[in-house]
Amino acid sequence: MKRILIIDDAATVRLYHRQILEKAGYLVEEAFNGLEALEKALQAPFDLYLVDINTPKLDGFGFLRELRSQPITQTPAIMISTMAEERDRQQAAAAGANDYLVKPVRPEQLLAHVRPLLGEVST
Amino acid sequence: MADISISEQDFEKFREFFYRKSGIQFDDSKRYFVDKRLIERIEATQSGSFRNYFMLLRVQASNAELQTLTNLMTVNETYFFREEYQFDSLVNSILPEIVRLKQDQKPIRIWVIPSSSGEEAYSIAIKLLECWPAINEVDVEIISSDIDTHILGQARQGLYSARSVAQMPTRYLQQYFRRVGQNWQICDALRDAVEFTRVNLSDPSDTRAYRGFDVVFCRNLLIYFDDISRKAAAETFYDALNPGGFICLGHSESMSRMSSLFRVRKFPDAIVYQKPLEAR
Amino acid sequence: MPLIKPGQTPPSDEEKRRWPRDADGLLRALDDSTPSARRCSARDMANAENDAQRALFAAALLARLRSEHEVSVREVMLTTLVRLGDIAALSGLADCLRTDDTTLRNEVIEAMREAPAETAPIILELLGDAEPSLRVFAVNILESFRHPDVEHWLIDLISHEANVNVCASAVDVLCLTGSTASRPALLALRQRFPEEPFLQFAIDLALKRTAD
Structure with missing residues (x-):
């Protein structure tokens, strides 16, 4: 079973994404911010990271920067943000994000972006 | 009711x-x-x-x-060799890295705060003597601080209940303690090896002199602080540590709720936080 | 035994020798070229002796916050700003929420959260800002805000807010802080955004959490 880490400080967002992903058969864990996510990733790496940009202490950019500097580095990551401008997408890509989603995210949309990054065919 | x-x-x-x-x-x-x-x-x-x-x-x-x-x-009890995995990490990973990166002949300095009645500082001293052979070539200073002068007096005295030493290997007990009635008295050599000082972690004028440490142990204290005091304490430790120095928190405490100044490091025995080597 | 006691002289303190610890020395040290000296100065300012000094230090810290690029120094500056509790300076902090720098923005959100009495009027203003992202930040501040009116403000907000992400943030906070008083506004909000699955999910959760 593929493991996904959801990083978001909003509990409702974590629960919503968790529920969608669990229904689709993934194992899900949660982190409140980038630092907690790094702790968890170092303990046992994940197959995919769903990264909210605005988290306290260490934000999504900081998380990706640190993650990409660790030996576990190349795991795919999707950045999620309320900001929809092209500039924001570019910034995320430059930070090492493989994909970018604008909030609020629809269930089918989330899965359509998650599956290809896990090497699965999107249905 | x-x-x-x-x-x-x-x-x-x-x-x-x-x-x-x-x-x-x-x-x-x-x-x-x-x-x-x-x-x-x-x-x-x-x-x-x-x-x-x-x-x-x-x-x-x-x-x-x-x-x-x-x-x-959170169960908070202090006793000898509590959360020993961190001491394993100290001797197996942290100190070897510090020695490798050290560029001067100054002693390695370890700050243990809060001291409480001294169990943790003495545990570290014993662990170094027993499990870190390099101690024969490198000087180490252990400084342990607390806000409470009464408890510091107890720490200096070093008299412990049987319960407090129960988790420690018997061999260490025999080597470093002497039985006094129901209790155990730590030996003079260890009492002389640890410096106990009074410090209020939240007062900049108290902590200003605390600089140049390689490792800080601050376990089961910050979890009781409010958000801002916790953040301030982490910042104080940042300045107390040398670049590349390490900070060890209690097992139920996470730096992820305190400060982003430190970098997460994974070692085989524990996850610890490090002040970046390039920090100025 | 190579465990040794520290020598009689305490470890050297370079900053202390370079700058006197009086107000003028602290202010000058804030512009020192080494980050550790700036951190030390910013930290010591928390021990201001009176209101006049508090205002002086707070203004100096605020003025340098944006141009300070060393994150470790900025963190200490923000911590001290909160501890000083100077109203004028904390109001000034709100301007930093308009920066593009996510790290600084998040730091400011956390700082403002820590001074509820001083920042409450500013937050009310931010909740009505024309820019939705600013309204989201204001709601984020309320997430752990020690103020009795938080629920009331959030109810007001979701009763007219048009931006789905601002509403979602407010509902997230209500999940934790809301009471039965929030329920009519939550129910009305659900009617207004029938096509938003996430918001529907969050509202349903909030309704569950606020049921008596």
Whole structure:
């Protein structure tokens, strides 16, 4: 079973994404911010990271920067943000994000972006 | 007193609140444990209901009730060799790295705060002598501080109950302690090896002289601080540490709720935080 | 035994020798070229002796916050700003929420959260800002804000807010802080955004959490 880490400080967002992903058969864990996510990733790496940009202490950019500097580095990551401008997408890509989603995210949309990054065919 | 109960939604709310604050996440199997302690505090504070009590936790300016509750939710006892995996990490990973990166002949300096009655500082001293052969070539200073002068007196004296030394290998007990009635007296060589000082971690004029440390042990203290004091303490440690120095927190404490100044490092025995080597 | 006690002289303190610890020395040290000296100065300012000094230090810290690129120094500056509790300076902090720098923005959100009495009027203003992202930040501040009116403000907000992400943030906070008083506004909000699955999910959760 593929493991996904959801990083978001909003509990409702974590629960919503968790529920969608669990229904689709993934194992899900949660982190409140980038630092907690790094702790968890170092303990046992994940197959995919769903990264909210605005988290306290260490934000999504900081998380990706640190993650990409660790030996576990190349795991795919999707950045999620309320900001929809092209500039924001570019910034995320430059930070090492493989994909970018604008909030609020629809269930089918989330899965359509998650599956290809896990090497699965999107249905 | 009227029956106070914690509904499932109350539990969910509290669980999220406590997770945000501390990084500790209670799973469903802890429900009874959590409910019991919540009810105990709702009664003690005469809040009457979970709702009133939860409001108190969230808005109280002094943070005192959250501290009391945290204390109940996290078992906090100090004894020799508590959370030994961190001492393993110290001798197996942290100190070897510090020695490798060290560019001068100055001693390695370890700061243990809070000292409490001294168990942790002495445990580190014993661990170094027993499990770190390099101690024969490198000088190490252990400084242990506390705000409470009374407890510092106890630490300097070094007299411990049988319960306090129960987790330690017998061999160490025989080597470093002497029996005094029901208690155990730590040997003079160790008493002389650890420096105990009074420090208020929240007072910049107290902590200003604390610089040049390679490792800080601060276990089970910051979890009781409010958000801003916790952040300030982490910043104080940042300046107390040399670049590349390490900080070890208690097992239920997470730097992820305190400060982003440190870098996460994974070693085989533990996850610890490090001041970046390039820090200025 | 090579465990040794520290020598008689405490570890050297370079900053202390370079700058006197009086107000003028602290202010000058804030512009020192080494980050550790700036951190030390910013930290010591928390021990201001009176209101006049508090205002002086707070203004100096605020003025340098945006141009300070060393994150470790900025963190200490923000911590001290909160501890000083100077109203004028904390109001000034709100301007930093308009920066593009996510790290600084998040630091400011956390700092403002710590001084509810001083920042409450500013937050009310931010909740009505024309820019939705600013309204989201204001709601984020309320997430752990020690103020009795938080629920009331959030109810007001979701009763007219048009931006789905601002509403979602507010509902997230209500999940934790809301009471039965929030329920009519939550129900009305659900009617207004029938096509938003996430918001529907969050509202349903909040309704569950606020049921008596």
